[in-house]
Amino acid sequence: MKRAQMEMIGLVIIVILITLGLLFITIFAVSGDGGRKIFTQKGIASSTMSALMKTTIEDCDEPLLSLEKDLLDECAQNYEFIKSSSGYSCDGKNSCDYLNDKINELLEDTLASRGYKYQFESELIELGSKETKTIIGPITNKGGCPFGRGNREPSGPFYLSAGGRQVRSQLFICG
Amino acid sequence: MKHGQMQVGFNWIFILIAGAVILLFFAGIVIKQKDVSEKTLSIDVVTTLDSIFTAAQVSDKTTNIIPLGGLSKETLQFDCEDGVSEFSLLDQSFRETNSIDPLFAQAELQGNQLLLLSLPYNFPYKIQNFLMLSTPSVLHIIVGKTNQEFLEEFLNQTKGFNVKYLADGDLEQIDVGANNHVRIIDLDGGNIVSGTSTPQSLSSLSDHQVTAVSFSGKTVTHYNRKGNTWNNNGDTPLLSIPGTRDAAKYGAIFAGNSRVYWCNMEKTLTRINHLNLIYDSKVDQMISYYDQKGEFICKSIVEDVKSTMDQYNSYVSICKPGTCEGLTDRAEGIRELNTKLRTQSCSVQLY
Amino acid sequence: MKKAQIRMTETVAVIFIFLILVVIGIVFFSKYQEGATQEKVHEQFVKQAQEITTKLLYSPELTCTRGEAESESFCFDLMKVHAAQEAFKDDYYFDIFSFARVTVNQTYPEKKGWILYERKKPEYTKVTPTYFTLSLKDLGAGHKGEAAYRYGFVKVEVFG
Numbered sequence: 001m002k003r004a005q006m007e008m009i010g011l012v013i014i015v016i017l018i019t020l021g022l023l024f025i026t027i028f029a030v031s032g033d034g035g036r037k038i039f040t041q042k043g044i045a046s047s048t049m050s051a052l053m054k055t056t057i058e059d060c061d062e063p064l065l066s067l068e069k070d071l072l073d074e075c076a077q078n079y080e081f082i083k084s085s086s087g088y089s090c091d092g093k094n095s096c097d098y099l100n101d102k103i104n105e106l107l108e109d110t111l112a113s114r115g116y117k118y119q120f121e122s123e124l125i126e127l128g129s130k131e132t133k134t135i136i137g138p139i140t141n142k143g144g145c146p147f148g149r150g151n152r153e154p155s156g157p158f159y160l161s162a163g164g165r166q167v168r169s170q171l172f173i174c175g
Numbered sequence: 176m177k178h179g180q181m182q183v184g185f186n187w188i189f190i191l192i193a194g195a196v197i198l199l200f201f202a203g204i205v206i207k208q209k210d211v212s213e214k215t216l217s218i219d220v221v222t223t224l225d226s227i228f229t230a231a232q233v234s235d236k237t238t239n240i241i242p243l244g245g246l247s248k249e250t251l252q253f254d255c256e257d258g259v260s261e262f263s264l265l266d267q268s269f270r271e272t273n274s275i276d277p278l279f280a281q282a283e284l285q286g287n288q289l290l291l292l293s294l295p296y297n298f299p300y301k302i303q304n305f306l307m308l309s310t311p312s313v314l315h316i317i318v319g320k321t322n323q324e325f326l327e328e329f330l331n332q333t334k335g336f337n338v339k340y341l342a343d344g345d346l347e348q349i350d351v352g353a354n355n356h357v358r359i360i361d362l363d364g365g366n367i368v369s370g371t372s373t374p375q376s377l378s379s380l381s382d383h384q385v386t387a388v389s390f391s392g393k394t395v396t397h398y399n400r401k402g403n404t405w406n407n408n409g410d411t412p413l414l415s416i417p418g419t420r421d422a423a424k425y426g427a428i429f430a431g432n433s434r435v436y437w438c439n440m441e442k443t444l445t446r447i448n449h450l451n452l453i454y455d456s457k458v459d460q461m462i463s464y465y466d467q468k469g470e471f472i473c474k475s476i477v478e479d480v481k482s483t484m485d486q487y488n489s490y491v492s493i494c495k496p497g498t499c500e501g502l503t504d505r506a507e508g509i510r511e512l513n514t515k516l517r518t519q520s521c522s523v524q525l526y
Numbered sequence: 527m528k529k530a531q532i533r534m535t536e537t538v539a540v541i542f543i544f545l546i547l548v549v550i551g552i553v554f555f556s557k558y559q560e561g562a563t564q565e566k567v568h569e570q571f572v573k574q575a576q577e578i579t580t581k582l583l584y585s586p587e588l589t590c591t592r593g594e595a596e597s598e599s600f601c602f603d604l605m606k607v608h609a610a611q612e613a614f615k616d617d618y619y620f621d622i623f624s625f626a627r628v629t630v631n632q633t634y635p636e637k638k639g640w641i642l643y644e645r646k647k648p649e650y651t652k653v654t655p656t657y658f659t660l661s662l663k664d665l666g667a668g669h670k671g672e673a674a675y676r677y678g679f680v681k682v683e684v685f686g
Contacts, residue, residue, distance in 0.1 A: 004536070011543050018547060022554040026561070047600040048659040054601075055661070056674040058635045064669040109633040110659045110679050193541060200548075222570070229577050233584040235596055275621050301586045301597065419594070449618050453587045456609030464666050517593065522671030526591040 041173040044116070045155035049171045052106060053158055059098070060090035067102070068160055071095045072136070072169070076124055076162035079135050096135060104139045111173070112141045119144035122169040124162075135167070145172035217267040220246060224262070224289075225271045231291045232276055232304045238335055239291040247287040253280040253308070253431065255438035258445065275446070277305045277439035279429040281356060282383070286310025290336050292429075296422040296443060298414065299510035300454070300526035303446050305422045305439075307429040311337050314354040315428070318344040319362030322390075325421065326362060332425075346374035356384045360428050364391030369407035373400045388427055393503065395424075397433040409433030412499040414440060416507045437496060447491050454525065455484060461523050473521035476512055480525055483508045571654070575684040578623050579656045582682060585622075587613065588642075590663045601661040602630060602680070607640055614643040625650070625685040632662055632678040647685035655683045 053068040065071055071088060075096040078085045082094045090098040103120060111118050122136035138144060145152045155171040231239045243249075250265035260278050263270035277296075292307040309315075315338040317326065330338060341348060344366055351357060357377055361367045367387045377385050377400070385400040393413045398405045411433050415423040423440070430436035458481045465474035487505035494502050509525070516524045582588070583600065587610055590601035607630055613619075614628075625647035632638040661675045668674035 004532075008539075011540070015543060015547060015550075019550055022550065026554050026558050044658060050600045051659045051661040051675075051677055054675040055634065055677045056668055064667075064674055066675075106634060106677055110657070110677075114657055189537070197544075222573075226573060226577065229580065233580055295596075297594070300591060303586060445618070449613065449616060450587055452613040452616075453606050453609045456613070457603075457605045460605045460608065468666075468671075513593070522673075523665040524593065526593065 041116075041151065041153035042155070044111075045118075045153050045171050045173045048107070048110060048173075049155035049158055049169070052103065052171075053169070055106070057090060057102070059102075060088050062088055065090075067099070068158070068169075071099055072122060072160060072167060073162045075099055075135055076122075076160065076165055076167045079124060079133070099136050100139070103136065107139060107141070107171075115142075117142040117145060117174045119146070119172045119174075120169070122167055125166040125168060127164060127166065132168070136169070145174040214267070214269065217264045217269045220249070221263055221267075221269055221271045224251075225273075227289075228276070228278065228291070228306055231293050232306045234293055235295050235304060237293050238332075239293075240335055241289040241291065243287055243289055247285070250283050250285045251280075251289075252283055253278065253435070254282065255435045258438060258441045260435075260439065260442075275442060276303065277426065277442050278308065279305065279426040279436065279439055280308035280431065281313060281358070281386070281429075282431040282435070284308065284310050284313070285355060286312040292333065292336070292425070294332075294420060294422040294425055296426075297416075297419045298443075298447065299416060299419070299506050299513070300450075302443055302450060305426050305443075307425055309336055309429060312354050313337060313356040313358060314339065314349075314351070315358050315360060316341055316346070316349055317360045317362060318346065318366045319360075319364075320344075322362045325424065328420070329425075329428075347376050349374060349376040351377060351379055356380070356386070358428070359387035361387060361389040364389050364396075367396075367398055367405055369398065369405050371405055372403055373405055386431065388430075390424065390427070395427040395433070395436065397427075397430070397436065399432065409437070409496070411437045411440070411496050412494075414443075414494075414499065414503060416503055416510065418510075444491055444494055448488070451484065451488050451491070455481075455488075457525065458484060461525070464523055465521070470521065472519060473516065473523075476516050476519065476521065477525075480509060480512045480516075483512060571652075571684070571686045574624065575654050575656055575682070578626055578684055579658065579682045581622055582628060582680065583658060583660075590661070598661075598663070600658070601663055601675075604662050604664045604676070607642065607662070610642045611640055619643060620645060627681075627683040627685075629681045629683075630662070630678065631681065632676050634677040645685075650685040652686045653683050654686065655681055657681055 053072075055067045057065045057067055057071060060071075065088065071090070072095075074087045075082060075094075078087055079096065082096050085094070088095045088098075090102075093101070099122075107118060107120060118141050120137050120139040121134055123132040124135045125132050152172050152174045155173075158169045160167040160169070227239075227241060231237065251262060252265050253262045254260065255278075259272050259274045261270045261272045262278070262280075265283065288311055290309045290311065293304045294307070296302045296305050315333075315336065317329070317338065317340045319326070326340065330340065337354065346359065346366075349357065357380060359367060367389045373385060382400045382402075387398040387405065389396045389398065390413065395411050395413050397408050397411075399408055400406065409432070411427075413423055413427065415421045426439060427436050430439065458477060461477045462474060462481070465471070465477060483505055487502070487509060490499070490502040490505055513525045584597075586597075588602045588606050590598040590603045592598060614623075623643050623645070625645050626643065627641065627646070628643040630640045630642060657679050659677075659679045662678050664674045664676055666673070
């Protein structure tokens with residue numbers, strides 16, 4: 001009898017072990033990745049940059065200027081003496097100061113309000129030199145997207161030739 | 176002893192019955208699961224391909240090569256009827272249908288890769304992208320000398336596809352090799368004639384594996400082989416205007432037969448009908464704009480656009496094989512007027 | 527007899543335990559299948575949302591044109607947007623956009639919005655919004671009659 005009882009206990013232990021094993025397998029197999037972004041951040045970064053650069057500005061003394069082709073171009077060409085230059089005046093500010101504020105506002109409207117972390121920068125590159133100078137930004141939200149931060153998606157650089165110099169603008173969105 | 180012998184006997188009978196029941200039970204589960212797995216695979220494959228087609232379709236002028244891997248032994252079936260195309264795996268019931276996007280392909284495709292070519296169809300403004308499908312085992316043979324410009328463009332656009340040009344037009348030179356389908360493309364319109372003999376070089380293929388398409392003016396004729404002769408399976412109009420990339424011609428080249436070709440063109444005509452509502456409204460807005468600005472020359476051109484578009488809309492709604500005369504002229508007319516708006520420095524153009 | 531009875535009972539008990547194990551296995555397998563199916567349904571929903579947004583962004587009914595050249599990307603023609611409000615009511619567009627709501631919003635220079643398409647799914651249980659920033663081309667409103675580019679975004683809400 002004793003032997004039979006031991007065999008029964010053995011059987012019961014096996015059943016319990018198998019049940020627990022299946023339970024754990026089911027839990028791990030079914031639990032999926034909760035949040036999933038509908039679109040790649042890269043797509044949103046590209047579309048935002050494309051829209052931003054084309055925007056027609058109505059706040060300046062001169063009518064209807066393009067954000068990139070007119071304002072950014074003037075900011076880049078005259079950066080060193082922008083405060084004293086008699087270029088565009090938008091909302092009482094010079095083109096560089098105005099762009100800093102305006103781009104910040106536009107990005108807040110479309111990206112910050114959706115909870116995205118981002119970083120926008122325009123850099124001036126002198127031809128023949130590797131040195132760069134940031135002329136707009138960095139404009140960030142929630143700490144921005146410093147290099148090395150995970151899921152950092154670029155919009156792709158937008159280049160502008162500005163009187164013998166080049167301007168490279170880029171937007172990073174990170175998850 | 177007798178008692179023991181009986182006991183052993185009964186034990187074995189019991190084991191056999193219990194074993195058989197358990198085996199049948201598990202065998203039943205396995206067979207059912209196999210069936211479910213095949214159906215699931217078919218659904219997964221078809222829905223994944225549908226996503227690939229959607230993504231490929233939105234990218235203008237692109238060629239995509241999709242490796243089929245384990246699916247290289249499967250046959251993809253494509254068909255189109257009454258303005259609805261469908262595709263599925265051969266002998267599987269699940270099919271994906273699409274009544275919006277034109278998809279031109281042979282009735283059956285099998286190969287280790289799926290080759291996709293997406294081109295915008297402009298008539299005269301962009302209507303939608305056409306998606307052409309093929310595999311490396313479909314051999315496209317081009318014959319004809321007159322349309323060199325299209326030939327060069329086609330050869331350039333279809334790099335990666337299995338396309339050969341026979342300069343001397345000798346179809347007996349065709350080497351079928353390991354291909355499972357041959358499509359002959361007659362750009363001149365005189366090399367393939369209904370009732371004439373098909374090349375002997377294609378005798379290793381069965382009838383449904385040998386097809387041809389011929390272009391004569393604004394008419395497309397698809398052929399299939401019946402016995403040893405070419406059989407005309409329908410004439411359809413080629414709705415394209417010169418000076419634009421001829422997506423309609425590409426569609427005719429890749430479509431399996433005239434029924435499938437015209438079925439997909441019908442989808443496009445339906446799209447034109449709906450798109451024209453947008454453009455009609457835009458024309459009205461443009462007339463108001465030029466009226467407000469006092470730009471009466473531009474306004475007059477736009478009024479001409481409006482009346483041409485009205486005619487264009489009428490022709491679109493009645494267009495069927497044999498009744499599409501005048502449609503292409505109206506599309507060309509709209510293009511010319513739009514160009515006139517540009518040359519007259521009118522700030523707002525139709526497209 | 528007693529020994530045989532014990533043996534029979536033992537055999538029946540083993541088979542009974544075995545059947546219990548099989549039933550437990552089936553129960554867990556079906557729970558797993560249920561979870562996997564729900565995951566698949568969610569994946570399909572996400573895929574559908576992505577497809578609808580892609581089709582919208584490249585739709586010739588809305589995109590900015592440049593004559594014979596390729597359309598401008600991430601740009602909607604405002605004249606077409608105004609026309610689409612009426613045109614998209616046609617059932618034809620249900621085959622493209624399915625159960626969704628498409629809204630175009632301008633944030634600069636003035637805040638404006640247009641609902642282009644709306645078909646709510648009866649008894650929907652979830653709504654997933656997707657946003658894309660884009661330019662809104664206002665033909666003739668720019669300097670010397672050129673186009674002015676407004677800044678805004680499109681919101682596509684898919685009903686599931």
